Amino acid sequence: MSMRSNDRADTRAAASRAAARRTAPVDLPTPAPSSFGKVERPNGPLGLGIIASLVTGRSQPNYLFEAAARENAPVAHLRMAGDHVYILSDPALVNEVFLDNARDVMKGRGLQAARSLLGNGLLTSEGDFHLRQRRLAQPAFHKQRIAQYAEQMVTETVRHVSPWRDGDRVDMVEHMTSLTLAIVGQTLFGSDLTGDAKMFGETLAELISGFGQLSALGNERLVRALPQGRRLLAKVEDLDQVVQRIIDDHRSDIANGHGRPDLLTWMIQAHDDQSADRFGATMTDDQLRDEVMTMVLAGHETTAMALSWMWYSLSVEPGIDQRLAAEWQSVLGTSPRVPTFDDIAQLNLTRAVVAETIRLYPPAWIMGRRTLVDMTIGGWQIPSGSIILGSPWILHRDPALWDSATSFRPDRWLNSEGQFDESAPGVPRGAWIAFGFGNRRCIGEQFAWTEAALLLATIGSTWRPELVPGTAVETQAAVTLRPRNGLPMTIRRRHLDAD
Numbered sequence: 001m002s003m004r005s006n007d008r009a010d011t012r013a014a015a016s017r018a019a020a021r022r023t024a025p026v027d028l029p030t031p032a033p034s035s036f037g038k039v040e041r042p043n044g045p046l047g048l049g050i051i052a053s054l055v056t057g058r059s060q061p062n063y064l065f066e067a068a069a070r071e072n073a074p075v076a077h078l079r080m081a082g083d084h085v086y087i088l089s090d091p092a093l094v095n096e097v098f099l100d101n102a103r104d105v106m107k108g109r110g111l112q113a114a115r116s117l118l119g120n121g122l123l124t125s126e127g128d129f130h131l132r133q134r135r136l137a138q139p140a141f142h143k144q145r146i147a148q149y150a151e152q153m154v155t156e157t158v159r160h161v162s163p164w165r166d167g168d169r170v171d172m173v174e175h176m177t178s179l180t181l182a183i184v185g186q187t188l189f190g191s192d193l194t195g196d197a198k199m200f201g202e203t204l205a206e207l208i209s210g211f212g213q214l215s216a217l218g219n220e221r222l223v224r225a226l227p228q229g230r231r232l233l234a235k236v237e238d239l240d241q242v243v244q245r246i247i248d249d250h251r252s253d254i255a256n257g258h259g260r261p262d263l264l265t266w267m268i269q270a271h272d273d274q275s276a277d278r279f280g281a282t283m284t285d286d287q288l289r290d291e292v293m294t295m296v297l298a299g300h301e302t303t304a305m306a307l308s309w310m311w312y313s314l315s316v317e318p319g320i321d322q323r324l325a326a327e328w329q330s331v332l333g334t335s336p337r338v339p340t341f342d343d344i345a346q347l348n349l350t351r352a353v354v355a356e357t358i359r360l361y362p363p364a365w366i367m368g369r370r371t372l373v374d375m376t377i378g379g380w381q382i383p384s385g386s387i388i389l390g391s392p393w394i395l396h397r398d399p400a401l402w403d404s405a406t407s408f409r410p411d412r413w414l415n416s417e418g419q420f421d422e423s424a425p426g427v428p429r430g431a432w433i434a435f436g437f438g439n440r441r442c443i444g445e446q447f448a449w450t451e452a453a454l455l456l457a458t459i460g461s462t463w464r465p466e467l468v469p470g471t472a473v474e475t476q477a478a479v480t481l482r483p484r485n486g487l488p489m490t491i492r493r494r495h496l497d498a499d
């Protein structure tokens with residue numbers, strides 16, 4: 001056998017090992033047969049343009065979906081890879097499907113395709129198994145735990161920016177991604193993911209973008225049949241090995257009586273008596289692996305994008321940046337100390353900037369569900385098995401819901417006393433959906449608010465990143481909403497007393 005065919009055989013073997021782990025039978029619901037017969041559908045664009053844009057990444061699916069949704073409000077329809085897809089643009093209808101009818105839908109095509117990477121973890125699992133995993137993971141996100149993580153978040157951040165020098169040119173997307181990856185690794189698994197395996201972050205980034213593009217095909221088997229899909233799966237196996245090492249280390253520390261205070265230790269030790277007969281009392285290594293991968297993925301890329309868009313927004317809004325500097329000076333001092341969890345309550349404008357950034361640039365820009373039963377939504381008969389999309393990008397930028405919808409106005413999140421208040425914008429329920437809904441709502445929401453506010457204050461009170469002049473910043477709506485060509489910025493030292 002030549003080297004090349006040897007390589008190919010290795011790739012195939014690794015891909016099938018990775019695929020085999022993720023095709024173990026799971027409790028997935030199936031859509032009931034529809035009894036609607038022939039139905040009338042709302043208008044909408046041809047799906048081909050959207051599929052092409054998702055697969056090639058050339059045009060902007062967020063703008064395409066938004067235009068389709070607005071032109072055909074409140075329900076637009078298109079065909080995508082054999083599916084009937086409905087885009088909802090009325091917050092009441094989005095709530096009706098994602099919250100009130102949550103038991104009658106399952107995750108949509110994008111996340112189902114992500115099973116190749118995430119297995120059957122919190123993001124992708126369904127029904128009773130999902131509830132069991134949620135029960136096991138929830139204690140790791142209680143307030144006192146987040147307060148404990150806060151210190152580690154700030155320590156990692158200080159360490160990360162310590163090599164920065166005045167005038168350095170950096171890509172803030174890369175920096176925020178490696179920093180949030182390090183934070184998730186430390187806080188949730190007590191592991192240095194960037195150091196243990198620098199390849200972890202790089203491989204994950206490649207997988208997110210690769211699987212993101214392939215998910216438009218909407219068919220896991222097709223993904224596996226393509227050479228690109230097999231290459232990605234072989235890389236999943238590389239990550240599996242790192243994660244298995246982390247699990248083994250934790251198990252042996254627990255056995256030696258040195259269990260660490262982190263999510264993985266709690267998940268290894270957790271017993272679930274309620275569903276022990278169906279799923280076992282404790283989690284297997286494969287289940288742990290899926291949750292680790294899910295938390296790493298869901299917990300770093302989203303926050304990294306929120307922070308990246310924040311630096312971009314502040315760089316183009318110097319007035320807000322100056323007011324933030326004043327807030328940091330008053331809370332942290334002129335020679336600023338590092339912020340703590342308790343400071344967050346006073347960092348009102350800082351939190352308003354976080355909220356306004358993820359309103360305008362929601363990292364999880366679209367959510368999909370497949371209907372399991374026939375539904376009538378907004379007067380339209382939607383047959384069982386259809387896909388329904390709700391999009392923070394579309395709802396957060398709707399001029400009928402938000403004043404100056406496309407302008408960056410953090411003050412909308414401050415109440416009359418100048419305090420941050422999530423209900424201050426006064427929009428209807430379902431118009432602000434950056435973290436999702438009900439029992440599928442982001443489990444890491446408080447983690448994310450804490451991390452974003454602390455990182456912004458820690459870095460911002462010492463550094464003022466400036467966008468390199470002439471840089472055209474555009475959105476790239478992949479799995480998360482990213483700045484398309486990164487974010488080249490010049491780092492300027494900030495002197496709070498001089499600002």
Ligand code: HEM
Pocket residue numbers: 122123134184294295298299300302303306358362363364367368433434435436437439440441442443444445447448
């Ligand atoms: C700004 C940052 C973040 C945003 C905007 C965000 C957004 C979301 C959204 C919209 C969902 C629901 C998806 C759906 O219903 O289809 C979700 C779910 C989830 N998020 Fe986040 N997230 C963020 C940060 C985090 C962090 C820091 C973690 C973990 C440390 C995390 C872990 C998860 C998990 C595990 C789920 C699945 C929950 C379940 O279905 O039970 N996320 N996130």
